[in-house]
Amino acid sequence: MSEPYRPLGETPLFHGTFVERPNRFIMRCRVPRHGTVEAFVANPGRMDELLFPGVTPVILTRVPDHIERRTRWTCVACETPDGEPLFLDTHRTNDVAAHLIDQGLVADLKGWRVDRREVRVGHSRFDLQLARGRRRLLVEVKSCTLLGGKDVAMFPDAVTERGRRHLEELAQLDTGDERPVVLFVVHSSRIRWFMPDYHTDLAFSRTFLSIRDRLRVLPVSVGWSRDLALAPTGTPVRIPWEFLEEQIQDTGAYLLLLHLQQAHTVSIGQLGEHRFAAGFYIYVGSAMANLTKRVERHLRRRKRLHWHIDYLRQVADDITALPIRASERQECDLAQAMSQYASTALDGFGSSDCNCGSHLFFRADAPLNDVSFHRLLQRFRMRSPDEAI
Structure with missing residues (x-):
């Protein structure tokens, strides 16, 4: 039996616990016998639903002392809240993709092999070029x-405007029959279903739908062991195109997370004066048309005060909006x-x-640092198409 594929080779792995992420390139982790270390994040994604301070297990690598680098540590993986190892190193994902293709583990690409990497075409650069006899095929990973x-x-x-443009550029290429x-x-x-995150990036999702006849979109799921060995399978994942046609609209519900660093007494229209304790407030709203504009209005301080939430917004130190796009009303369920x-x-x-008692709720601690909150959010944002039928 052949050795399992490890994209990091024999690089020693260190296990630790996530502490904080000051910016998208750096995180701090506690590593046994090394204390709190600063690590480069090999993944520019937000990852709010993965990284919980003092809770999330992480896997790191460390460069030798003789190599000059600002951060000696790199976070390459973590565990999900369900305990599943999750490979985070986007810089190595092209290697993983090339291995899957060359080993025939991507069903729709069997018979192709990796011919070149980092292929420049026009003003764009693409990750892989595959070959099959005289035929050539461009692949973005x-x-x-x-x-x-x-x-x-x-x-x-x-939100990834760069990613959206890349889809359009790839779709516009004249590549013959391939x-x-x-x-x-x-x-x-x-994973059984793959979808664009239309809640977070509506523009990318609309582009994703529009290019479906000009590009082949192939999601494939892979599994990892705790020593970051790749499982020897690649499973095709379905895209629910008809479901997406219905759901990718600028309509639905939203959550506003408001943080009050100190208590405030606020007059709320006909509800009168009310004292709001320091902490975190969760507001549930909806807009069955122009959801983006509704949310943008809520985020602004300067506006004519109209809804109850407008008054509380004036005293909030921080506010975060979480759209939950859907073709049907779900504000009251939320x-x-x-x-x-x-x-x-x-x-x-x-x-x-x-008929709801209220659409405003209170928590003393930050919801975004709580696994339970993210599970609740995903229940509405990441419905399986099976559940929606």
Whole structure:
């Protein structure tokens, strides 16, 4: 039996715990016998649903002392909240993709082999060029680590205008009879469905739909061991195109997370004055048209005060918006679910046009640092198409 493929070779691995991420390129981790170390993050994604301070196990590598580098450590993997090893190193994902293709583990690319890497075509550069006799095929590789629901993966986890443009450029190439390929390497073996993250990046998702007849989009799921050996299989993942046609719209619900660093007394329209304790407030709203503009309005301080949330927004130190796009109304279902997670902050807040007790909820600690909050969010954002039928 051949040795399992390890993209990092025999590089020693160190296990630690995530502490914080000051910016998208750096994280701090606790490593036994090394204390708290600063590590380069080999993945520019947001990864909010993966990295929990003091909780998430991480895997790191370390360069030898004689090599000059600002950060000696690199975070290359972590564990999901379900305990599944997750490869994060986007710089090595092309190696993983090349291995899968050359070993015949991507069903739709069997018979092709990697011919060249970093191929420049016009003003663009693409990850792989494959060969099959005299035929040539361009492949762009993407790494997908946004996993949720029962069996769903999404990409991207942050807005990527560069990624959207790259799809368009690839789709516009004149490549003869061979449609270029976008290969999404999904780093989990339990995934059955792949979708663009239309909640986070609507423009990318609309482009994803528009290029489907000009590009071949191939998601493949892979599994990892705790020593970062690749499982010897690649499983095709389905894209629910009809479901996406219905759901990729600028409509749906949203959550606003507001942080008050100190208590404030605020007059809330007809609800009168109310004292809001320091902490985190979760507001549930919806817009069945122009969701993006509605959310952008909520984020601004300067505006005519109209809704209950407008008054609380004036005293919030920080605010984060989390759209949940859907073709059907789910605001009240979302509020009901949130009432099981957090306490009601003020009766009647934001719920004058429905039968809900309130659409505003309170937590003392940051929801974005809580696994339970992300599971709840994914329940609405990452529904399996099976559940929606």
